[in-house]
Amino acid sequence: MKTHQNIPLIELKNVKKIYGLEGAETTALKDISFSINSGEFIAIIGHSGSGKSTLMNIIGFLDTVSHGNYYFKGENITNFNENQLAEIRNKEIGFVFQSFNLLARTTALDNVKMPLIYANVPESQQNERAQKMLIMMGLEHRLHHMPNQLSGGQQQRVAISRALINQPSLILADEPTGNLDSHSGDEVMKIFNRLNKEEGHTIILVTHEKNIAAHAERIITILDGKIISDERKS
Numbered sequence: 001m002k003t004h005q006n007i008p009l010i011e012l013k014n015v016k017k018i019y020g021l022e023g024a025e026t027t028a029l030k031d032i033s034f035s036i037n038s039g040e041f042i043a044i045i046g047h048s049g050s051g052k053s054t055l056m057n058i059i060g061f062l063d064t065v066s067h068g069n070y071y072f073k074g075e076n077i078t079n080f081n082e083n084q085l086a087e088i089r090n091k092e093i094g095f096v097f098q099s100f101n102l103l104a105r106t107t108a109l110d111n112v113k114m115p116l117i118y119a120n121v122p123e124s125q126q127n128e129r130a131q132k133m134l135i136m137m138g139l140e141h142r143l144h145h146m147p148n149q150l151s152g153g154q155q156q157r158v159a160i161s162r163a164l165i166n167q168p169s170l171i172l173a174d175e176p177t178g179n180l181d182s183h184s185g186d187e188v189m190k191i192f193n194r195l196n197k198e199e200g201h202t203i204i205l206v207t208h209e210k211n212i213a214a215h216a217e218r219i220i221t222i223l224d225g226k227i228i229s230d231e232r233k234s
Helices: 052-059 080-092 108-118 122-136 152-164 182-197
Strands: 012-017 028-035 041-045 066-074 093-098 168-175 202-207 218-223 228-230
Touching: 012 052, 012 182, 028 052, 028 066, 028 228, 041 052, 041 182, 052 168, 052 202, 080 093, 093 152, 108 122, 108 152, 122 152, 152 168, 152 182, 168 182
Parallel strands: 041 202, 041 218, 093 168, 168 202
Antiparallel strands: 012 028, 012 066, 218 228
């Protein structure tokens, strides 16, 4: 999928998400519309139960809309089946989670290599690319350490390396500092800022913390399934 100039990377039009059966339905998202251009750094902020996680899952192709339309790189993917969504997800999205989601008995290097294996990248290239990514994250002395031998901040840097390894169109970070102390959290946010400003990565950060959201250039606030504000830094 290639992005044409002037076409948003992501566009949601009148999106609703309803869970449950008729008569016992819960509307998690109500008439959500916005667009995101390549190169933006956006925070989606809201309290627990606001709908922000549902919105993240839809943006990341982990869930589908009930009503409305979702366009990715100008293509309407609303009615794509699970296999089609999985293919786009693997190629286009790099995920960073609060709990790191690293394989416990696998070295930092092998954790970062994992998406390359699924993408059928030749084995001869896997180590080289994974090493370069970890070195870029300042982890050159931790390549062969297991996750339990790394600090929380180092584990999150391994997770960010893994998210970037396939050069995705979008980095989707779900509460990426939630399990970190304030110093480690600041270091991780500096990495996201550098990835956006110096390397042009598109980043969507999902958080409930205003001080973390403040790192983004645009903040979308969601409450009870609705967008109540969409503000850019002046």
